Amino acid sequence: METITNFSTRLIHRYLPSAFILALLLTAIVFVLGIFVAGQSPVQMVDYWGTGFPDLFKFAMEVSLVLLTGYVLAMAPLVQRMLSWLAGHASTPKQALAITIITSFVCYYLNWGFGMVVGAIIAREIGRRVAVHFPLIVAAAYGGELVRGPSSSIPLIIATPGHFMEESIGIVPMSQTLYAPWNLLLTGMLLLALLVFFLIQRQPEPIERLEDAGTGPEPHRATPADAPVDRIELSRWPTLLLGLFILTYLGQQFIRNGFSVNINIVILSFMALGLLLHHDAASYTEAVKKAIGATHGIVVQFPLYAGIAGMMTGSGLVTLLSNAIISVATPQSFPLLTFLSAGLVNLFIPSGGGQWAIQGPVMMKAAYALGADPAQTIMAFTWGDGWTNQIQPFWALPLLGVAGLTARDIMGYLLVWLAISGVLIAGTFVLLSMMG
Template structure:
């Protein structure tokens, strides 16, 4: 396994283009496929691309804010003490790997947006405080991203009354999907496999360790208060940030009282924002931290619109529909969940948005599941796992983590490619066993 992983790392570092160039290549591939497979004209494909280009503007801004506010929170003095405590638990690089994996996996399970930032920042702190190969621990932090927890949109939608497919499949409760015994077992098994895989990697002879000193993350500005102007005093006073931070806290408490506790991207942003404001000592300190954080979001800003354009071409040209129908044509009731998993994983590489992919591909797959007599709950979870599975080698979802870490996709994808194969085998094996038990 070590030799295979080392080979994968070398190949990926040599041949994988940057995440931005990969997005350009995918754009060209889908453009050509639309013309060749679905008989669309070049003008049609260009129109579909342009129509989709702006579809992720809102989501892209949400991701920028998740990254920026989480990064700024991590730079507060109290959070640095927390990270120091966590990294102090790691007596060697393998312990650092285990702590990072377990922490990020739990955070991903609770909410993928929270896990993305928390895992990246913890890996960053481990990388600068523990003698560990930095790309290795960043890859370990990202490996848990495939987990499907209570924030997974597809099972939650299907469990909600009046969802858009209720007439066709009814309401499928989360006790049959997310919290089915087999799915809980699979989740725990994947965590164990992730730990085993990364624990037994061998660090390179030349360890690439993150070089960041405490001074590099210092946000405090020393001023002579005797010469401060009124504007300087306001910018370096705790009062403005304390007020806004408390305002955020009051709003969130009101939402919990009125609607109960639930986490979505907007909630994550507000939590990070409020805590960052309360824990930084002044507006000036917050702005200094934000200035250091915002550069990490450049990949999101320039690449998310490209993937939105790719999704526009995939859907409007009916490439997704034709691919799904080709899968259905060879499926049987026992093989259908497995094929659903594999097809969702492949389409996810071109449409890296679970909700968007489900809206397009889901009705086709669920109609086929009904016609074949396949288990709807297993089909839903097969689709959900497939949607998360290929995120391991899809730079779209790794961009926030890579931004925090300051790495490129090729630095971590060699490890994640092998983890993709291991996790894929475990998930496929689960659906094969379920099919055998049903038969």
Template sequence: MEAITNFSVRVVQRYLPSAFVLAVILTAIVFVLGVAVGGESPMNMADYWGDGFSSLFKFGMQMTLVLLTGYVLALTPVVQSLLTGLTRRANTPKQALVLTIVVSFVCYYLNWGFGMVAGAILAREMGRRVAIHFPLIVAAAYGGELVRGPSSSIPLVIATPDHFMEDAIGIVPVTETLYSVWNIALTVGLLCLLVIFFMLQKQPEKIIRLEADSEEGRDAPAPEKAYQSPSDRIEKSRWPTLFLGLLAAGYLLNKVIFQGFSIDLNTIILIFLALGLLLHQSPAAYLGAAEKAVNAARGIIVQFPLYAGIAGMMTSAGLVTQFSEAIISVATPETFPLLTFLSAGAVNFFIPSGGGQWAIQGPIMMEAAAALGADPAQTIMAFTWGDGWTNQIQPFWALPLLGVAGRSARDIMGYLVIWLIISGAAIVSTFVALVVFG
């Protein structure tokens, strides 16, 4: 295992381009496929790309704010103290890996947006305090991203009355999908495999440490000016951040008590914002932390629109439909969930937004499942797991974590390629077992 992983790391380090260049390469591949396979003209493909380019602006802004507000919260003295206490429980590299994997996996399970920030911040803190190869622990923090928990949108949508596919498949409760015995067993099994895989990794002789000069939040305070104007005093006053933090907290409390509380991206942003404002001592301190966080968000800002353009070409050129129909043509009721998993994983590499992929590919696959008589619950979870599986080698979802950690995709992808194979084998084995044992 060590030799295989080391080989993968060397190959990725040498040949994998930056996440931005990879997005451009994927754009070119889809463009050529649209012309050669979809029968579209180059001008049509350019139009499809341009039409799709802006479709993720809202989601991209949400992800930027998740990263920014979560990062700023992590730089507060209270959270830094909590992280310090947590990281002190790890005295060796292996202890650091296990703690990082378990905490980030649980956070991802509860909500993928929360897990993204929490895992990256914890990996940074471990990198500061433990002599560990930093790319290794960052990869370990990201490995749990594939888990599908209660924030997985697809099973929740299918369990909601009046969803857009109810006429075809009915309502499928989450007790048959997310909380089925086999899915819970698979989730626990993947956590165990993730821990074992990274525990087997041996650190290189020359480890890469987290650079001391990049340790955000540890800068020496600026010297006080002899004279402070009224505006200076307001900037360093407690009341502006306290007022705004209490306002956001009051809104969230009202939601919990009177409207029913549900976790989504907007809620996470507000929680991070409220806590960050309340725990920072002044507007100057908050904005100083935000300045560091903005730099970490550059990958999201630049690259998310590129993937939206790819999705626009894939959809409008009919490539997703052609691919899905090719899978359906060779499927049987028993093999359909497994083929759904593999096809969702393949399409996810080009359309990494789960909601966007489901809107395009989901109806085709679910209508085929109904026609074949395949188990709808298994098909839904197969699609859901496939959507998360290839995230391991798709930089789209790693960008927030990489931004916080200050690493590039090529630093972690060598480990994650092997984890993709291991986790894929575990998921495929589960679906095979469901066919064999019912």
């Protein structure tokens, strides 16, 4: 395993382009496939790209705010002390990796946005205190991103009355998908495999450590010499009142809707806690300035992937691929092929809900025609959508922004983890088909 991982790491360092260049290469690949496979003209492909380009503007802003508000919260003095306490329980590299993996995996399971920020923050904090190879611990923090939990968009969509496919597939409860016994067992197996894989890694020499001190801005206390407007800026009350205002709104939402967490709830929760835990508005805004640089990859690259999705959808490439899979599928092999095809399309359309809207109706129609298990097909699609996130920098950008690394630094480890997790997930669907 060490030999394989070392080879993968060297391969990635030598040949993987930056996340931005990779997005441009994927754009070129889809453009060419649209012309020569889907039979579209270059002008049409350009038009599809331009039409799709703005589709992720809202989502890019949401993800940027998740990252920014989470980063600012982590810089609050109380959170810094809490993270120091947690990191203090790790005195060896293996303990550091285990704490990082379990913490990030659980947070990713609860909510992908929560896990995305917490995983990066805990990796940073432990990376500052323990002599562990920093790219290794950041890769370990990201490895749990593939887990599918209560915030997974696809099972949530098809379990919600009134969803866009209700007439054809009805309502599929989450007890048959996310909370099916076999799926919970698979989730536990993946956590165990993730722990084993990273704990057996030998650290390279020399160890690449995190140099950033990671401390938040020092608060400036108001003095009588300050102007009245400065004293307001340095007062505790403006941020305290706004934080309580947001928490009141969140409390009302939980009373009305139960403990239902979406990306907007995550943003508001991080924002409220950040406002309450920073000393004043000056401290909070200074933390925002430091955090905002971490969002640059999201702002630039998410629209590029929206353009790629526009070309994939407009040209019909997604439907062509889905039909090619269906043409060779049997009732037993269909969930496995669904998993693999969803993973492939995810490289070009890295958005679960968006991919399901395009590819889902075709796959579910085929599942019913073949007599394949609908719930297993849905979960196969869901796992495929998350599986190839391990080698898709789109979802790693927020974590890399907090960590201050590039995709090339961690993808060598994740490429091997992709293979291991793929065998576990694919093997599960093979066993399910054999059982019945």
